[in-house]
Amino acid sequence: MEKEIHHGGNIEQAAEKLGIPVEEVNDFSANINPLGFPSDLWNVLVQSFANIEVYPDPDYPELKKAIAEHLAIDPVDVFVGNGATQVLDEAICAVKATDALILAPTFGEYERLFSRQGTRVHHYRLQEADDFAFEMTSLIDFLKEHHEIKVVCLTNPNNPTGQLISSRDLRKLTDFCNKHHRLLILDESFIDLTVGQQKSFISELTTDDQVYIIRAATKFFAIPGLRLGYCVTKNQKLKQQLAFQEDTWSVNGIADVFGQNMFRAKKYIQLTHDWLNVQQPALYKALQQVKGIKVFPSTTNFFLFKCADPALREKLLKKHIMIRQCDDYVGLGPDYYRVAVKGPQDNVMLVNALKEILGSEEQ
Numbered sequence: 001m002e003k004e005i006h007h008g009g010n011i012e013q014a015a016e017k018l019g020i021p022v023e024e025v026n027d028f029s030a031n032i033n034p035l036g037f038p039s040d041l042w043n044v045l046v047q048s049f050a051n052i053e054v055y056p057d058p059d060y061p062e063l064k065k066a067i068a069e070h071l072a073i074d075p076v077d078v079f080v081g082n083g084a085t086q087v088l089d090e091a092i093c094a095v096k097a098t099d100a101l102i103l104a105p106t107f108g109e110y111e112r113l114f115s116r117q118g119t120r121v122h123h124y125r126l127q128e129a130d131d132f133a134f135e136m137t138s139l140i141d142f143l144k145e146h147h148e149i150k151v152v153c154l155t156n157p158n159n160p161t162g163q164l165i166s167s168r169d170l171r172k173l174t175d176f177c178n179k180h181h182r183l184l185i186l187d188e189s190f191i192d193l194t195v196g197q198q199k200s201f202i203s204e205l206t207t208d209d210q211v212y213i214i215r216a217a218t219k220f221f222a223i224p225g226l227r228l229g230y231c232v233t234k235n236q237k238l239k240q241q242l243a244f245q246e247d248t249w250s251v252n253g254i255a256d257v258f259g260q261n262m263f264r265a266k267k268y269i270q271l272t273h274d275w276l277n278v279q280q281p282a283l284y285k286a287l288q289q290v291k292g293i294k295v296f297p298s299t300t301n302f303f304l305f306k307c308a309d310p311a312l313r314e315k316l317l318k319k320h321i322m323i324r325q326c327d328d329y330v331g332l333g334p335d336y337y338r339v340a341v342k343g344p345q346d347n348v349m350l351v352n353a354l355k356e357i358l359g360s361e362e363q
């Protein structure tokens with residue numbers, strides 16, 4: 001029986017349970033940029049309402065051009081949709097594979113979307129002893145043993161573990177897929193939120209590569225209510241297959257205009273990198289000092305940790321702090337939790353609350 005998939009960010013439900021306003025819930029369960037919506041794009045967003053009675057261009061030429069210019073690729077390599085999940089679903093539908101491989105643990109939507117298409121899902125299980133990292137050679141060996149697997153779906157960095165796959169290893173896997181007629185779907189929803197600004201694999205793509213790369217604007221630009229995702233491939237056959245699956249007007253007019261301008265928010269983008277490069281390692285160090293939890297290394301704006309208290313989430317909720325319990329992830333259980341990196345005051349509040357609950361506050 002499949003595990004029910006939960007998602008972070010359901011603060012309305014938490015607030016109702018506590019009987020408090022939503023604004024009083026401090027949400028560490030959703031991995032959203034704590035800087036909030038880019039203030040210098042508010043005027044652009046407001047002006048976009050003037051076209052609310054007009055259908056957007058179904059080809060989204062200006063949106064694709066803006067994304068392509070930012071990524072230094074051709075606009076014909078770009079496909080857009082209503083969030084990363086939609087373009088991921090379209091990529092999966094385009095493939096029509098009988099068998100697919102995903103990591104365990106990883107984002108639960110992959111298995112749900114594959115299963116919905118009747119695709120059998122295989123799990124490559126990550127080990128806690130290895131901090132949930134893996135050797136690419138071992139994964140490729142697994143694929144060699146399972147000829148029936150035609151699609152590999154990975155996220156980089158992985159969610160909820162935060163581990164990054166190097167470009168070198170991704171090239172090894174891509175070359176294997178090219179040679180053995182497999183497809184790689186690579187979800188880079190958090191690649192722009194990595195410490196040190198890790199490089200996207202998009203810059204490595206060639207026209208021969210059997211690769212779809214999925215990206216999201218949601219996390220970085222703090223627009224979960226707006227929804228904007230995109231997919232990149234340079235392979236002509238993959239483009240044709242994906243184009244056949246595309247929904248008409250999948251991006252609303254407001255998200256279209258936002259996407260055309262999002263990369264112009266240079267100051268916001270720099271402030272985001274500055275925040276993450278300081279606060280992410282600081283929170284990691286602070287969490288390591290909390291007795292009663294084991295925090296795993298991460299390259300991105302969230303951390304996975306293990307705690308023997310299965311009621312930790314509920315205890316934190318009483319302090320108006322919401323974290324993500326990871327019992328719905330394949331390969332994890334109720335003793336695993338994920339927390340987002342936020343601002344310095346919020347991060348300190350979280351750590352202090354953990355120490356108080358777990359009895360590790362210094363005497």
